[in-house]
Each structure stands twice: as structure tokens, then as C-alpha cells.
Amino acid sequence: MALKHETPLLDELEKGAFPSFVKEIKRAAETAENPDFAQDLLGQLELSYKEKVTHWKHGGIVGVRGYGAGVIGRYSDVPDRFPGVAHFHTIRVNMPAGFFYTTEALKTICDIWDKYGSGLTNMHGSTGDIILLGTKTENLEAAFAHLSSRGWDLGGSGSAVRTPSCCVGPARCEWACYDTLEATYQTTMRFQDELHRPMFPYKFKFKFAGCPVDCIASIARADMSVIGTWKGNIQINQDEVRNYASSGLDIQKEVVDLCPTECMTWDGNELKINDEDCNRCMHCLARMPKALKPGQERGATILLGSKAPIVTGALMSWVIVPFMKMEPPYEEFFELVERIWEFWDEHGKNRERIGELIERMGFPVFLREVGLEPHPAMVKEPRRDPFYFWTEEDIEK
């Protein structure tokens, strides 16, 4: 099908070496079953490029029956000029943990989306969902019936649990200190109601990282960041250390000298690690994956609270549980989550993330109410001021 709109500005972005999103939209405009979406998306996007402003209106509540989440309503503010995108709603489909697919499953999703949507997707959205980009209100139920009858459910949106996601974990990584895929799957299943039916003050994101390299960016992007870690000694294969040395790795300079805790020595023959001083940063393991492995007692550090700068500044998650075994059936973990949500429900204001709430109320109040023991791993340093609180039990009467 010929293109409906002239797009001289967008055409510029078909050139150049890196893969082009404009080519993708044009491909859908030329070949999709419902080409009007992509055709008019090109027209409207060209207008945005010309005028330097978005032409999407503020959301709008649309969804599928029984769910309050999973569909993002989107309407054009110039529907008369671009009727194909008058409605251009997004469906978030909960991706499989680890982002592995069979081509058969992918093709099924493509078939459904060709029939009921624009034929455009994001693989994947920022949180991890499969994003089906652009359809009309009247197509939502049909798309959902086809997706769900083939085993696909929607992801989270709004003030709900957002679709949990994880790194590649034990599926293809030697550093995974717990099973991030299973933890993601079980957490998603446990909190289906909280995911589909927004009932919180604001969004709540889980991300599961297998080790402190944090390939899922959990410490920056999840309200609850579960980061794999270990206790005990890093496992060393001295022969392999020597092999790295003989194949050109300068172990003193590139490994030992960069250790943040200065807990290693190398005499040209043997690598020694004082594990008591190691903080498990992963640099040495990353340089010599064949020679060094995490210790054998494995689990995760639980951190809480990260978010982007809206509204009072960006937060990274901080430690609330130094070490937890992350093993099925994950009851200890789920119980902790539920206690945290109770605290949030009790005190949280509208659109207040858990991290902001704890900042407002105080970390000690949070620990007391949620029932977590203070631990030096929770802080970088103790407070600088003398303005702390005592409770009734601390006072002699």
C-alpha cells in the first residue's frame, strides 16, 4: 500500500547505520492488515517533528472487563487530520520471565496484533512488558480474548503492581545467586490481583537481579530490588587464574588494584582473597569468570525504594534485608512484601512511592512498623545529628 502522508523529516531517519524505527512504522503502513494506524501515525509524527510538540492527548480510562490495568488509553489531539490514530491505545502483555520466546508463541502474538491492532510493537517497554502499540477501544476485548485464551495475560499499569521482571539469571549466567526467573514468575502469580486491579497509592515495581552487576537495573528502577548475593568465600580456581595471567590479563593492575576493599593479593602465582573484607562488588569475577565464582551460600539482598526524580528527586533502593534465601515457596519474601504494603496503605499519600513515604516518615519508623531489625548494612554511615527518638520502653519511669 502506498504511503498516505509525505514525511520529509522522518524520511531523514531512514538513513544512517543504526536500525530505524521509521522504517518499522513505514513497513506496518505498507503491509499491515490494518494499515490506517501506521499510516496516520507517520502523518501525526511528522507533524510533531515539524511543530516540535507531541500530538497525543492526556490518557483516558480504557481497559478490558474486570481489569483496571494493562491498557494505556491514548487519543490523538488532531483526529480529524489523522483518523487512523484517533484511538491509539497500548496493550501491555506480560512477557515471560527472562525474555525467552519460541517463534511459535511470537507468531501467535503477531497474528492477534495484526488482526486487532496496528501491527506495531515495542519489544519491550521500559518495565519489560510486550507493548502492543496502538488499537481502538472496540478492539480491546477481542484482542484480550485471543491473547488470554492462548495463555497470555496483561501487565500492570497505574497504581498497581507493575509487571515484575528480571535479568537472564540461571538460564544463561554463571553469576546468578538465586533463580531470578522463578522468583519473577512466582511473584507475578502471587500478586495477580494487585497487578490487574490498581489498589495502591501509586505504582510498585519488582525487579530481580541475580548478582550485584544488576543487569536489570533494579537498584535504580524498582521499588523492590532483589539483588543476588552470597556469603562465604569466593571460589577460586588457581590454575585458571594463572591461565588468565598467561593469556595477557594483568592481574595486579586490572583486578587487584581495582578491588574497592583492597582485599586481594597476587604474587604472580596465587591469588589470595580476604573474603571477610570483600563487599562482593563483582569486579574480579567479571574479569575472570573462568577462575572465580560466587561463594556457595547464596541468596539475595533486599533493597527498597528506588524511583525516577518525579517528584522530590531520584532515589536508589537501599538495603532493608541484608540476606534472604530466595527459594520456593518464597513465603518469607511474600510476607515481607505484604507487611510493606500494609505500611504503605496505612500511611501513603496519593501518588507517593514507597521510597518517598519512608523518606517522609523516617526509615526507623518503617523498620519498627514492618518489624525489621536494624543492621549496619542498612546505612553507609550513622546519623550526624543528635535528634533521634526513643519509645516508651526506652524510658526509665
Add this chain to the structure above:
Amino acid sequence: MAEELPERQTDIGPPHYNKFLPPVIKDNYGKWAYHEELGPGLMVHVSETGAKVWTVRVASPRLLSTASIRDICEIADKHCGGYVRWTTRNNIEFMVDDESKVEPLMNELKDKGYMIGGIGRRISNVVHTQGWVHCHSAATDASGLVKAVMDELHEYFHSKELPNKVRLAVACCVNMCGAVHCSDIAMVGVHKTPPRIEHDKVKNLCEIPSTVASCPTSAISPDPAKKSVKIKLEKCMYCGNCYSVCPAMPIADPKNDGVAIVVGGKVSNLRKPPMFSKLAVPWLPNNPPRWPEVVDAIKRILDAYIAGARKYERVGEWIERIGWEKFFKVTGLEFKLQHIDDFTFARETWRMQATFKWTD
């Protein structure tokens, strides 16, 4: 006649990942012993059982048509037993379980124009948001910025090495749906002017208490006479949070919306703890389709990093070592009043020491 629909199901959750794991992954799940990087877009993981899986990584624009997904499937069907995966940064990964299958796979990917790379001390795919393609609050486009920047930097994806990996990200507004606040070099769409109040619409579209409460600087208060709200303009820092709550307070301003560049963030714990990104350039114009001012500034920062960083230093580690005052000197970026923090964490960022480098 209405179409007959299959029976819908709810609360079934995602399919179990186990259904989608290639046999070599399933058989060696949790048994991986080590991996080696064999090239810019090729690595091998070796299991304790001796089994190996080779992974070829390619770039993606993230926005994919179903036609392109079918192309990807065709390659995966031909070479990878019908399995494929995506990374957390939207790269596509093709996996094979035998060394003999690597070359034919890579040849086909090259022949079909896929960009192989993104592994190791390089630039991987850029995490980004929707921008003008799909977002109502976008102050800039995201896909276009990514394309413009990566067309300049693509060599660092598919061939050239850097001191360490450099994670790029784009967020089209300060909501930062991408991981902009903890990326090595990132772009974020920003406003420079306060929202405009459409008084006639406020009463129908907005809840006044939640609109007032949405403002982080308490610039918004009720205006009972107009059944609307008013803004103390000097208090507004243009975050747009009110617009998220109240559609009658549009903040987009084509002449003044633009792009800020933040640098030095990371999420990994390697060597130094995770770091927040900090402001390098407060504002550059939205100049689609190629954003030359933004691309130029990004290149300047990257070139200075390449010239100055030690092996394995991430951008933030390099800047911490040389000092931010030196960063502005070596990049030639102008230090402005806007660089000095006056928000939540401001006090922590002022220099409470007499030691610094002369850069004049």
C-alpha cells in the same frame, strides 16, 4: 454478525518461562560455569556439563513491526531451533548450541543487514521511552534522538572498544520511564516554562486537591473564584507533575522544550557503588530530525571519556577521579547557574572543602 471470540481468561499470569527455553538452556539451567566474549556481538557460555551455548546479539530500534518480528522468527527457525530472546536493553539474541552453527547464523544476520554487537566494553542498545510516537507528556522525541545519536556512535556498538561499557538512555520527559537517572550518558526532555491553566476546563477535568498536592514546590493553590487553581510562577520548576494529574494544565512549549544531558550514572556495583547521573548540559534545543546540538554534545562527552578514562572506568568513575570541575574543562561544556543544585539533595552537592582543581 459479531465475531465469535474464544473464551477469555483472567488472572492467568504470563506463560511459564520454561516453555520458551531452548533445550541447551533448559538442560543447563543453573549449571553455567563461565562465559567468554568472542567478539563484539558474540559470546559463549560453557556449562559444568561441557555443553556450550553461543549467543549472537543484534541491535534493535525497540519499535518493531510484526513483519520484522516474523523476519526475526524466520532466522530463529532456520538457525536456532525456533527460539530467540531479548535482553533487558532491547537487543535481540540468537542462541545456538553448536559452534558450526555460529558462522551461518552470523552470515545470514549480516546479509540481512542486522547490526551485530553490543557485548563487552561497548555501547549496547539505548534504553528509551515513547516520545512523540506515543506519549502525551513527551518534551522531545525518544526514538528519533536514539537514532540520531546511534547513527553517529554505531561503531562503538559493532566494533570499537571503549574504556568500559557506556550505557546510553533517553527519557522524553522528567518522569524518566527509562533509566536515565543512573546511566553513563543520558538525554532527557525538559520544559523551561510553567504550565498554562485552562480555567474553563479545570472544573470538568481535574480534581483540585490532588492537583494542588501534585506540586513538589507548593506553587499551586486553589483559586475558588474561578473554580480553578493558580500558580506562583516563580516557584514552578516545570516538572509537569501537575499536568500528569490535571489535563487542563498543558506544559508543552515547542519553542522552549528541549533536551538536557546527564552523565556519570551506573547501576552495577562493580568497583564503585551505583551512581546517579548528574547534569552536564541543562538545555539544548529540540532540533528534529537529527538534533545536531545534542549529538555534538554527546560526542564531546564520549570523546573526552575515551581520551581520559582508564581501562574499566565507567563514565562516572572517570569523572569522580578527575573531578567535576575538570570534566567541564575537558569536555568544553559551559558551567552554568543551572548546574548548581537547589532542590531536595542540594546541600550534599556543594563543595565543602578547599581542595579543587584550577580550570580557568
